Amino acid sequence: MGTKTVNEAEIVHAAVRMPRVSARSRRRVRWEERIVRAILFLCASVGVLTTLAIVVILFSESLGFFRKASLTEFLTGREWAPLYNPPAYGVLPLVLGTLLTSLIALLVAGPMGLLVAVYLSEYAAPRWRRGIKPILEVLAGIPTVVYGYFALIFVTPLLQRVIPGLEGFNALSAGLVMGVMILPTIASLSEDALYAVPNGLRYGSLALGATRFQTTWGVVVPAAMSGISSAFILGVARAVGETMIVAIAAGQQANFTFNPLRAVETMTTYIVRVSMGDVPHGSVEYYSIFAVGLLLFVITLILNLFSEAVRRRYRGARA
Amino acid sequence: MNHAAQPELTRWRAREHRREVAFQLIGALVVMLAMLILTVLLVKILVDGFARLGWDFFNQFASRFPERAGIKAALVGSLYLMLLTAAIAVPIGVGAAVYLEEFARRNWWTRLIEINITNLAGVPSIIYGLLGLQVFVRMLWMDRSLIAGACTLVLLILPIIITAAREGLRTVPNIIRYGSLALGATQWQTVRYTVLPVALPSILTGVILSVSRAIGETAPLLVIGAYVYITRLPDSLTAPFTTLPVQIYDWISRPQTSFHQNASAGIIVLLILLLSLNAVAIYLRNRFQKRLVL
Numbered sequence: 001m002g003t004k005t006v007n008e009a010e011i012v013h014a015a016v017r018m019p020r021v022s023a024r025s026r027r028r029v030r031w032e033e034r035i036v037r038a039i040l041f042l043c044a045s046v047g048v049l050t051t052l053a054i055v056v057i058l059f060s061e062s063l064g065f066f067r068k069a070s071l072t073e074f075l076t077g078r079e080w081a082p083l084y085n086p087p088a089y090g091v092l093p094l095v096l097g098t099l100l101t102s103l104i105a106l107l108v109a110g111p112m113g114l115l116v117a118v119y120l121s122e123y124a125a126p127r128w129r130r131g132i133k134p135i136l137e138v139l140a141g142i143p144t145v146v147y148g149y150f151a152l153i154f155v156t157p158l159l160q161r162v163i164p165g166l167e168g169f170n171a172l173s174a175g176l177v178m179g180v181m182i183l184p185t186i187a188s189l190s191e192d193a194l195y196a197v198p199n200g201l202r203y204g205s206l207a208l209g210a211t212r213f214q215t216t217w218g219v220v221v222p223a224a225m226s227g228i229s230s231a232f233i234l235g236v237a238r239a240v241g242e243t244m245i246v247a248i249a250a251g252q253q254a255n256f257t258f259n260p261l262r263a264v265e266t267m268t269t270y271i272v273r274v275s276m277g278d279v280p281h282g283s284v285e286y287y288s289i290f291a292v293g294l295l296l297f298v299i300t301l302i303l304n305l306f307s308e309a310v311r312r313r314y315r316g317a318r319a
Numbered sequence: 320m321n322h323a324a325q326p327e328l329t330r331w332r333a334r335e336h337r338r339e340v341a342f343q344l345i346g347a348l349v350v351m352l353a354m355l356i357l358t359v360l361l362v363k364i365l366v367d368g369f370a371r372l373g374w375d376f377f378n379q380f381a382s383r384f385p386e387r388a389g390i391k392a393a394l395v396g397s398l399y400l401m402l403l404t405a406a407i408a409v410p411i412g413v414g415a416a417v418y419l420e421e422f423a424r425r426n427w428w429t430r431l432i433e434i435n436i437t438n439l440a441g442v443p444s445i446i447y448g449l450l451g452l453q454v455f456v457r458m459l460w461m462d463r464s465l466i467a468g469a470c471t472l473v474l475l476i477l478p479i480i481i482t483a484a485r486e487g488l489r490t491v492p493n494i495i496r497y498g499s500l501a502l503g504a505t506q507w508q509t510v511r512y513t514v515l516p517v518a519l520p521s522i523l524t525g526v527i528l529s530v531s532r533a534i535g536e537t538a539p540l541l542v543i544g545a546y547v548y549i550t551r552l553p554d555s556l557t558a559p560f561t562t563l564p565v566q567i568y569d570w571i572s573r574p575q576t577s578f579h580q581n582a583s584a585g586i587i588v589l590l591i592l593l594l595s596l597n598a599v600a601i602y603l604r605n606r607f608q609k610r611l612v613l
Contacts, residue, residue, distance in 0.1 A: 043414030057453045119346030143535030145564045211335045241443025243538035275542040293449045304441035
């Protein structure tokens with residue numbers, strides 16, 4: 001691995017370095033080839049095994065939970081208190097908490113992400129662009145626990161000065177900061193979609209006398225719409241699965257509320273909260289985190305598949 | 320041109336021009352807002368935590384007293400976990416990438432593997448925590464150990480490593496493969512002696528970026544139980560452990576402000592660690608890009 005460039009000479013050298021294949025060792029080489037191939041095949045199959053394991057474990061451990069709670073109560077109950085006596089097994093407060101924080105995040109990251117994408121793809125000078133992209137990459141690389149700290153220690157006190165009724169833990173600041181977290185995802189995927197719009201459409205619109213603004217919003221953005229929608233859905237999927245920001249800043253009380261100023265508990269927060277206490281295997285608590293995990297897995301899977309389907313449609317339309 | 324339409328056209332032009340300028344301004348403002356947020360975040364953390372950064376902070380274990388608490392166990396735990404995760408994930412990930420790029424026939428199983436990798440990348444990290452808790456911690460009797468944490472993170476970052484390694488392999492021009500095959504090398508010999516050496520820097524870049532994602536992960540480790548009070552360094556694969564993000568989370572969740580200072584000092588260390596990994600990756604990428612001139 002030097003600084004030299006690859007050239008034919010190097011390929012020849014590589015070939016010379018190769019073990020000579022004499023007639024006697026040819027069979028050995030063939031065996032080696034087969035074994036290596038089998039090993040590589042196994043490596044590639046680990047992913048499929050992982051998916052299988054996730055599905056099997058989430059289902060089988062959830063069974064223990066649904067022996068205690070009915071599926072109807074789980075999906076329609078408005079109170080979540082599996083550790084209390086008498087227990088309540090309605091998951092809706094957790095779903096609502098997740099929905100609320102993700103929605104706030106989308107309200108921040110959607111418009112901002114689209115504007116950044118349009119600006120970068122249609123307006124910004126190349127040099128500007130090269131300067132901005134790394135900033136988005138840095139934002140994307142910041143660990144979520146850092147965002148959580150920022151939400152709790154900086155954003156919440158700041159907002160409390162403006163909004164008097166804001167609780168110390170609340171859905172609002174967690175959602176806002178989560179919006180910053182998913183901004184790079186939405187911006188860069190939307191930009192890819194805009195970039196894929198053929199220049200012929202732009203030239204055609206400009207030649208008809210439209211301004212750049214009209215071309216951008218009347219032609220380019222609609223043409224890239226399915227790619228942009230796919231980016232938004234993917235952003236929401238990430239927000240739904242995000243754990244640390246909400247666990248730190250949104251609170252840990254399962255409130256059935258639409259009020260963003262109050263503390264909420266998301267599905268992910270519940271899993272973290274319960275598994276951090278030393279839960280005995282076989283208890284309802286232990287099984288309940290898998291039931292909540294199963295619901296979370298299903299929701300994010302649907303969002304991801306939906307995003308992929310939308311993107312595919314747009315690819316098909318282009319070809 | 321119709322003379323009566325002239326002033327209207329001028330007005331239209333002026334209005335469109337204003338709109339254009341206004342939008343450019345809004346775009347630039349939004350971009351600057353993103354930069355501002357990043358700056359405020361970094362400055363806030365530096366201001367809060369800088370005073371705590373000292374030799375003691377690196378050389379002390381967790382403590383009930385904020386002034387006496389340090390990140391020794393957490394930092395060492397993070398480094399061990401990173402090395403262990405990379406040691407397991409890199410061979411499997413690169414192997415999978417080599418299989419998919421160089422060996423696989425286009426059949427339903429290959430397609431299944433590819434679709435599966437895409438979907439795995441979208442699974443929330445906390446689900447991997449549940450998987451690790453049940454499979455590694457319970458079924459395989461690893462308990463809440465370093466190796467259980469590493470195995471969990473391996474599954475988490477495999478899709479990213481595979482994708483990155485495949486991109487690296489794709490940058491290798493086909494003439495290199497043809498040259499080797501024409502000289503009588505087998506497929507594996509071609510991969511081993513010609514394709515992999517050429518693709519190595521770009522694979523390495525992707526691998527480093529994936530591993531840096533593993534370092535910042537908190538949620539799955541909380542689920543499998545890295546959240547313990549540790550006052551000695553992990554000395555074996557089965558030892559309990561804690562990591563930097565987990566320690567930071569622990570400090571944030573306490574009410575006292577002095578613990579929050581510890582948290583921000585920990586964050587500074589974490590960010591420096593990530594930044595240096597990224598710098599190495601960027602260095603390798605740039606070096607590779609220069610090499611690509613065939």
